[in-house]
Amino acid sequence: METIIKWWDELMSNEIWFYSLTTVAKLVLMFAVILAFVVISVWIERRVAGWIQDRPGPNRAGLPLFLLKRFGSKQQQPLKSWLQFFGVPETCWIAKLCKWLRFDREIPLLGLIQPCLDGGKLFLKQETTPDYVRRLYFIAAPMLVLGPPLVAAAVVPFSSHVDTCYGAIQMCVANLNIGPLWIFAISGLSVYGLTLAGWSSNSKFPFIGGLRATAQLISYEVAMGLAIIPLLMIFGTLNLQDIVQYQADNGWTLLPVWGEGLGIERWLLMLPLLISFVVFVTCVFAEANRTPFDMAECETDLVGGYHTEYSSMKFASFFMGEYAAMVIGSAVVVTLFLGGWSVGFGADAALAAYCDWLAVLCQFIAFLVKLLAFIFFFVWVRWTLPRFRWDQVMKLGWLVFLEVTVANIFLTAAILYFVK
Amino acid sequence: MKTTKTLEFPDATGCGAAYLENDADERGELVTLNVGPSHPATHGVLRLKLVVDGEEIVSCDPVIGYLHRGMEKIAENCHYNQFVTYTDRMDYLAPMSNNIAYACAVEKLLGWELPERGQAIRVLCSELSRISSCFLGTGVYAMDTGAMTVFLYAFEEKERVHNLYEKICGARFTSSYTRIGGMTRDLPKGIEKEILDFCDSALKTVDEMERLLLHNKIFIDRLVGVGVIPREMALQCGMTGNNLRASGVERDLRKTNPYLGYENYEFDIPVAKEGDCYARFQVRMEEIRQSVRIIRQVIKNMPGGPIWVQLDKGILPPKQDAMTGMEELIRQFMVSTQCVNAPEGQVYFAAENPKGELGFFLDSKGGGIANRLKMRSPSYCTLSILPHLLPGHLVSDIGAILGSFDFVQGECDR
Numbered sequence: 001m002e003t004i005i006k007w008w009d010e011l012m013s014n015e016i017w018f019y020s021l022t023t024v025a026k027l028v029l030m031f032a033v034i035l036a037f038v039v040i041s042v043w044i045e046r047r048v049a050g051w052i053q054d055r056p057g058p059n060r061a062g063l064p065l066f067l068l069k070r071f072g073s074k075q076q077q078p079l080k081s082w083l084q085f086f087g088v089p090e091t092c093w094i095a096k097l098c099k100w101l102r103f104d105r106e107i108p109l110l111g112l113i114q115p116c117l118d119g120g121k122l123f124l125k126q127e128t129t130p131d132y133v134r135r136l137y138f139i140a141a142p143m144l145v146l147g148p149p150l151v152a153a154a155v156v157p158f159s160s161h162v163d164t165c166y167g168a169i170q171m172c173v174a175n176l177n178i179g180p181l182w183i184f185a186i187s188g189l190s191v192y193g194l195t196l197a198g199w200s201s202n203s204k205f206p207f208i209g210g211l212r213a214t215a216q217l218i219s220y221e222v223a224m225g226l227a228i229i230p231l232l233m234i235f236g237t238l239n240l241q242d243i244v245q246y247q248a249d250n251g252w253t254l255l256p257v258w259g260e261g262l263g264i265e266r267w268l269l270m271l272p273l274l275i276s277f278v279v280f281v282t283c284v285f286a287e288a289n290r291t292p293f294d295m296a297e298c299e300t301d302l303v304g305g306y307h308t309e310y311s312s313m314k315f316a317s318f319f320m321g322e323y324a325a326m327v328i329g330s331a332v333v334v335t336l337f338l339g340g341w342s343v344g345f346g347a348d349a350a351l352a353a354y355c356d357w358l359a360v361l362c363q364f365i366a367f368l369v370k371l372l373a374f375i376f377f378f379v380w381v382r383w384t385l386p387r388f389r390w391d392q393v394m395k396l397g398w399l400v401f402l403e404v405t406v407a408n409i410f411l412t413a414a415i416l417y418f419v420k
Numbered sequence: 421m422k423t424t425k426t427l428e429f430p431d432a433t434g435c436g437a438a439y440l441e442n443d444a445d446e447r448g449e450l451v452t453l454n455v456g457p458s459h460p461a462t463h464g465v466l467r468l469k470l471v472v473d474g475e476e477i478v479s480c481d482p483v484i485g486y487l488h489r490g491m492e493k494i495a496e497n498c499h500y501n502q503f504v505t506y507t508d509r510m511d512y513l514a515p516m517s518n519n520i521a522y523a524c525a526v527e528k529l530l531g532w533e534l535p536e537r538g539q540a541i542r543v544l545c546s547e548l549s550r551i552s553s554c555f556l557g558t559g560v561y562a563m564d565t566g567a568m569t570v571f572l573y574a575f576e577e578k579e580r581v582h583n584l585y586e587k588i589c590g591a592r593f594t595s596s597y598t599r600i601g602g603m604t605r606d607l608p609k610g611i612e613k614e615i616l617d618f619c620d621s622a623l624k625t626v627d628e629m630e631r632l633l634l635h636n637k638i639f640i641d642r643l644v645g646v647g648v649i650p651r652e653m654a655l656q657c658g659m660t661g662n663n664l665r666a667s668g669v670e671r672d673l674r675k676t677n678p679y680l681g682y683e684n685y686e687f688d689i690p691v692a693k694e695g696d697c698y699a700r701f702q703v704r705m706e707e708i709r710q711s712v713r714i715i716r717q718v719i720k721n722m723p724g725g726p727i728w729v730q731l732d733k734g735i736l737p738p739k740q741d742a743m744t745g746m747e748e749l750i751r752q753f754m755v756s757t758q759c760v761n762a763p764e765g766q767v768y769f770a771a772e773n774p775k776g777e778l779g780f781f782l783d784s785k786g787g788g789i790a791n792r793l794k795m796r797s798p799s800y801c802t803l804s805i806l807p808h809l810l811p812g813h814l815v816s817d818i819g820a821i822l823g824s825f826d827f828v829q830g831e832c833d834r
Contacts, residue, residue, distance in 0.1 A: 053572040204453050208475070208815065291566055292638055302815075303459060384632075386639045387566030389816045390475060 012166040026173045034153055038323045041375050042115040048379045058114035122316040130309055137200035142317035144193030149324035152186040155179045156331045157241045159341045159364040162356045179240035191217045198306040209305030223401035224283035230272045230412035244340035248348040252339030258346050265419045272412040277337050279401050284329035291382040330374040341367040448473050457486045461819040464829030480810035487833040495793035499759035500526045500600050508594040511831040513556050514549035514774045515595045521771035523598035525780035529767040538727040539680045544718045547711040552581035553774035554708045557826035564823035570629050577625045580618050600760055601735040602728035612719045619712045626708050643698035647821040658801035661776025666700040668693035673772035685714045697824035734760040759788030775799055799827035
């Protein structure tokens with residue numbers, strides 16, 4: 001035992017090993033969280049759509065109890081036998097509760113199993129690739145769509161840092177000093193996926209869809225980049241971890257009600273920040289190709305857009321890519337505008353003073369809650385608004401957002417110059 | 421009693437189709453784009469052969485007939501009562517209206533007049549189906565423009581109409597409710613209250629849909645000024661119904677040639693003069709309100725009495741009598757096998773259906789079978805405008821324009 005501890009101590013004292021091991025651990029955590037969130041956001045999408053549209057949504061798929069084969073395959077009333085097994089009488093409230101929750105055949109889990117089953121179905125579906133596609137690019141396209149959002153997530157901080165005896169661990173996979181730039185650069189790569197999908201399908205509807213997607217993504221990246229410049233001017237850093245730390249100390253970007261945030265300067269800056277927020281969120285919608293900006297795949301004129309010719313798991317990759325982009329987009333919005341992992345109201349410092357690990361856990365949960373709330377907003381908008389027409393989208397991007405964001409930069413600069 | 425209701429047009433802030441005037445660009449390489457016959461925007465099996473320059477449509481050639489079932493020929497081979505079931509399959513979104521229009525056409529040939537209660541029930545049913553069809557038209561239209569939720573709200577109301585259909589005639593969808601000279605059965609007891617309840621909920625849903633869409637900037641921008649059909653063009657292409665009224669022509673057969681006692685009911689003709697997609701949508705929404713108004717009046721003044729024409733020949737006897745009486749049994753047999761004995765002659769009857777003017781031209785050489793039946797289906801005429809209308813619009817407008825016509829392929833191809 002002692003040798004193991006000694007070996008571990010030595011290993012962790014080596015800076016390179018310490019760094020690599022923690023990074024791998026964070027990487028695994030980040031991937032797990034994002035992929036889980038892709039699944040969960042599909043579920044949220046469908047459940048919320050159900051609520052909005054006066055229907056239940058997927059609520060039936062559950063874990064069938066007969067899968068837990070304790071009594072052989074002829075089990076007719078799994079719940080009953082399980083209750084007997086645990087010695088719970090049927091009149092007991094636990095039994096009644098189980099019945100009320102419809103556990104008599106399965107554990108419904110609010111339909112959470114549905115996305116997993118859908119995924120399984122897509123895995124098992126027959127793959128049909130038309131003969132006329134350009135095969136190499138056709139296969140590469142879905143990967144290029146799914147990959148970038150996952151890579152871009154590397155710089156998003158999901159919690160603050162902990163000081164261990166071997167050194168501090170920053171709770172983001174890569175604590176880069178160019179955070180937002182990294183995100184823009186990497187998520188910009190997904191354009192290639194859409195373009196290639198549209199082009200390699202060698203068919204007209206996907207082609208138009210691909211062209212639309214390319215133009216839309218490129219145009220909105222411009223406005224997106226310009227929209228956060230006021231933020232960077234205020235924070236004075238491009239490191240996302242520092243940005244969030246600043247927000248934890250001095251009030252969230254959109255909720256400056258503690259620390260320095262109470263000063264007149266921050267409240268004057270609310271106007272440009274709000275403009276930035278609106279523009280940035282809209283751009284995130286456009287980047288994620290979601291209604292009202294789902295030009296590239298708008299069903300009524302382009303059938304399925306760039307993924308018309310795709311089937312089975314390749315289609316699922318596009319699907320997951322879209323949701324991953326949505327999750328990452330939400331994470332960025334939360335990080336920049338809603339305080340990221342910060343619990344808020346000065347609680348972060350107090351928690352950190354009490355116990356490092358507890359603070360990290362609370363902050364992680366706070367981050368996830370904010371993320372979920374924003375995903376809910378995404379879904380809500382999708383099921384409420386009609387979609388734009390293609391030329392209107394481009395007009396909005398180039399003629400409205402570009403001007404507004406540029407003006408916004410000057411406004412912020414003026415406020416910062418005169419009030420300070 | 422000629423009343424019209426001109427719809428007001430809320431702030432048309434978005435100059436929707438400014439690109440229509442922009443012809444300065446040189447033409448690029450033209451591409452032929454085949455939309456349909458199975459495409460989400462075409463609501464059935466319409467096929468459009470488009471030639472596009474980038475996103476702009478240069479020419480459009482609609483191809484119809486994918487749902488042709490030879491109904492007019494079938495009509496020459498079965499007697500009048502047998503053909504009622506085929507009329508269900510024409511405008512399958514408003515089967516009752518078709519049944520009623522067809523029955524009225526044959527009755528016009530025979531010179532029969534329904535008793536008051538029969539007429540009132542027919543008015544009630546055709547207005548119910550108008551509501552159902554308009555709800556589907558507006559809801560699907562919302563889906564075409566990307567607002568999925570509104571579609572489901574509308575569909576819920578449509579489902580309620582189907583529940584009422586089921587109670588009235590026993591079938592939810594293919595009603596086959598009418599026979600020549602009457603209806604298969606009288607209204608069930610207590611249906612009036614259910615219909616009135618439905619009217620309330622329908623009005624509520626219409627208001628809700630309006631709140632969601634009519635003042636929505638995205639929706640307005642997409643529709644205002646898109647697919648404008650000028651008055652003259654609409655008349656030349658033989659458009660009827662809501663689509664014509666949205667182009668500023670005050671024509672409603674229920675007012676101009678009243679049938680089934682429509683002159684006794686008070687209602688307005690919704691008219692808009694702009695003739696664009698937005699106007700058509702608005703007119704359709706208003707149509708639901710007017711239908712609710714008519715239904716309430718019908719139920720309020722529902723007369724008693726028989727629902728069948730009171731004649732000794734040509735109509736089915738009551739079932740109990742057929743079981744016991746010789747005469748009645750013979751009559752039932754004759755009606756079932758040979759139907760009515762129609763006089764020679766030609767007759768045209770047109771009814772104001774949800775989709776427009778549905779006309780039946782009957783040529784009879786006597787007996788129970790039509791020598792020739794010609795249908796004037798509103799969707800067919802509506803679609804004839806596409807080659808004139810679509811060029812100059814964007815590919816994205818196809819959904820908006822096609823959806824705004826609210827056409828049904830089953831009726832167009834028949």
